[in-house]
Amino acid sequence: MNPTIKDVARRANVSIATVSRILNNLPGYSEETRKKVLQVINETGYQPNAIARGLINKRTRTIGVLFPTVSSMFSSEILDGIEQFAHNHDYSVIVCNTDADGKRTLKYLQVLGEKQVDGIIFSSGNLKDEYYQTIKSMAIPLVLVSTISQRFSVPYVKVDDRLASYQATEYLIKKGHKQIGMISGTKEDLIAGVPRVEGFLQALNDYGIPHRSECLVYGGFDFNSGCKVVKELLRNAPDTTAVFAASDEMAAATISVASKQGIRVPEQLSVIGYDNLKLAQMTVPPLTTVEQPLFEMGRIAAEQLLTMIETGKDTGSRIVPHSIIERKTVRSLLE
Amino acid sequence: MNPTIKDVARRANVSIATVSRILNNLPGYSEETRKKVLQVINETGYQPNAIARGLINKRTRTIGVLFPTVSSMFSSEILDGIEQFAHNHDYSVIVCNTDADGKRTLKYLQVLGEKQVDGIIFSSGNLKDEYYQTIKSMAIPLVLVSTISQRFSVPYVKVDDRLASYQATEYLIKKGHKQIGMISGTKEDLIAGVPRVEGFLQALNDYGIPHRSECLVYGGFDFNSGCKVVKELLRNAPDTTAVFAASDEMAAATISVASKQGIRVPEQLSVIGYDNLKLAQMTVPPLTTVEQPLFEMGRIAAEQLLTMIETGKDTGSRIVPHSIIERKTVRSLLE
DNA sequence: CAAAAAGACGTAAACGTTTACTCAATCATT
DNA sequence: AATGATTGAGTAAACGTTTACGTCTTTTTG
Known part of the structure; x- marks a missing residue:
């Protein structure tokens, strides 16, 4: 059995209260007894029991x-x-x-x-x-x-997802893109889903770009679902020149699917992601993306x-x- | 304050021992008191304190x-x-x-x-x-x-790293590759480093392929270090037709660097990774790799x-x- | 029907700490 | 020299459980 505060106290000829005080460096002992107790602690390899501590401290x-x-x-x-x-x-x-x-x-x-x-x-x-x-x-x-x-x-x-999404879209627009698709996360996701879509739509609107419903598709946030959904986008809106993906995994999926379909990124299709995971540096070509720290x-x-x-x-x-x-x-x- | 076992006991008119027995379903109480106690537990929202439990159970x-x-x-x-x-x-x-x-x-x-x-x-x-x-x-x-x-x-x-590495190399050899490079993890790593190198070397040896020292380079296991090290390999052994990377990240780095240098994967350079991370599906083209489950x-x-x-x-x-x-x-x- | 066994509890110690309280000895102050 | 502070301790309660043991009641058994 591991030694307890009692063992330390006994071997140092002091009370457990004193040992406790030394451990928590509260006042109430001489330098001499402190030395002694510390020495015993070293010898015995005593470790305080955090469970017992937790019980009494409620922390x-x-x-x-x-x-x-x-x-x-x-x-x-x-x-x-x-x-x-x-x-x-x-x-x-x-x-x-x-x-x-x-x-x-x-x-x-x-x-x-x-x-x-x-x-x-x-x-x-x-x-x-x-x-x-x-x-x-x-x-x-x-x-x-x-x-x-x-x-x-x-x-x-x-x-600020809405704003970040707005700016990502704006970034695409300012690069001259007009046929912009978005592959979004789950439609029902009120936190990471909806605001990003809203930002996207708002940007299109503010810059007077008409929105077509086939340019906005919903999936999950992961790679596989990204693949599925980007194919849908590319099928229904083949004139898309840029896609905004709601996650880097989905962006990677876009690159992957594009490559499989012989579409060159970024020459024929631009892609911007969201998150700036380590993955974003690893894609070929490296992914432009919205960084979340x-x-x-x-x-x-x-x-x-x-x-x-x-x-x-x-x-x-x-x-x-x-x-x-x-x-x-x-x-x-x-x- | 959250209720304790004492509160439950008091409100149910039993001792804490009985409550404890019911909680741990040990024998020693009537169905009637059990009902009563459970009811009080429900009413009060009592939760046992795992810290106190841990103290006494030593678990x-x-x-x-x-x-x-x-x-x-x-x-x-x-x-x-x-x-x-x-x-x-x-x-x-x-x-x-x-x-x-x-x-x-x-x-x-x-x-x-x-x-x-x-x-x-x-x-x-x-x-x-x-x-x-x-x-x-x-x-x-x-x-x-x-x-x-x-x-x-x-x-x-x-x-079995040594074996897995052997087989990965063998796989490359059986696909007809003779100029095979390896980008390894840290040289000093006796566990994931050395055995993989040994497996690699052994395979070359068993198949009578001469090993040239410039075909084996050491880095870390991560992407950046992979980039650095694969450049070194490609510079010193430009006739390499296949590389075995000690991790998927390094393999991804190989694909990335190759692409930057205009080397096409797998037409001009084959690469096999190690780990089978999710990343391996995301590269373009998708990565052939040694799976670790x-x-x-x-x-x-x-x-x-x-x-x-x-x-x-x-x-x-x-x-x-x-x-x-x-x-x-x-x-x-x-x- | 008495004795034994089983059932249904309660009491209290224990787990390893912290800390409020106590107390004696020393020290400084008037 | 008496008083009050300060220092250096120890004692014991408390934290919220589990569990060995004891006790009383009820049931079983021969």
Whole structure:
């Protein structure tokens, strides 16, 4: 058995209270006994038991993070940011892969509650009422990343999707494109789906470009669904000169499908993506895309959460800056 | 404050022992009181406190997982497998991003120890002596995934790298290639580096193909380092007709660099990767590669770990099957 | 019908900490 | 020299469970 504070106390001829004080460097002991105790700790390899600590402090220095799919490049970059910030502040993170499944999510929330996590980060999914209610009933601080809640006031950190999407479309327009298609994520996605479509439509409208319904197709956000959907677009609107994809995976799918159909990117078809995953550098040609600072978003979300935990104050939401990363998949049609 | 077992007991007019028995469905109460207690639990929304439980049971139902970089596609797929298995068996997983930094790793191990995790999975890195010793001193079950220990007997789950590499090279040879280059991971990597190089060399040797040192270059396993290193290869051995990359990212880098240099894949240059990440489907053309069943490896590692935790028995190591996924980046040179 | 066994609980200790309270000894202050 | 502060400790309760043990009641058994 690993030694406990009692063993240390006994071997150092002091009370456990004194050992505890030394461990937490509170006042109340002489330098001499401090030396002695530290020495015993070294000899025995004593490690405090965080579980016992947690029980009495009602703090576990552990947070929970929920993702629809941990293994996506998207999620894992956010996770990286969260984990790094958390670790630098002596917090651990429990990951939860919800599979966007309500039952599973609820189960996770219950477990996180039972394990007394100090806070929860909910990422890139729809925060359903029941999720919110159970988190609220457990009185655990919550921050959203890459999503928002329409019905509840929950701090979030994300990009302005509508604006980013507007600017991506505008970018295409300013390069002289007029036949612009969009392959969107899921139609029902009120957070990452709808606003991006709105931004797209708004830009077309503002620049007086008529919108044809066959130029807007809906899929998921992943590569395979991107393939399916871009084929549809190319079939129904073969005169498209540029496509705006709602994710880098879908953009990669566009490049892939185009290549298979003998369409050259960017000579015959321009492509702009969304996210700026590492993938965006790896495509041939490298992908022009809207950057979301995913790692940074994770960092900030963790930062927000920790200050909520430690001060009890909600520091509000954060819209983080996006930008367009110009690489090689968009061709200018001007002059 | 959330209700505790005491509150439930009081409101149900029973002792906390009875409530506990009902919660853990042990015998020792009538159906009637059971109903009553369950009802009170429902009314109050009582949740058992896993921390208090952990303190007395000396089990936290939490495991720790260490990765050099969580955000790589490689790690995140393994993590996915681990997490899924763990969750299905009511375990939580704490992720740790070591950055392949010794100090950080040691810190993580200490934290995991203090938090009393029931087991640790160490992934794709070098299990240094000091790591092993600290884990051992804490008496926590340990499983390695995608790595092994040369000095200690620690169960692992991985692919046979040497063989897989041999077969990848053989595959190229059987397609008629004779000028085969390899871009390897880090030279010092005794686990994922050296064996793959050995397999490569062995295959060349067995098929009587002379090896020239400029056909073997070393980098990291990532895309950027792949770019650097493949340029070197192409410069020093311009007659190369096929390259074997030690990772899919490096293979993607090869495709990318080749394209930039006007070299067509697979017409002028064949490439085979290693890992079969999702990335492998996304390249143009889609990448032929050696599959490692990463998700499955994670699953199995978690399974091993849980049985070690629950039975105390070491179930030994697992070599999981690899295979070659034929896509479009290797051309046959035979008539 | 008495004795034994089973059933239905309650009591209290234990898990490993933190911390409020206590107390004696030393020190500074008037 | 008496008083009050300060220092350096120890004692014990508390955190929320589980569980060994005890007790009382009811049922079974020979």
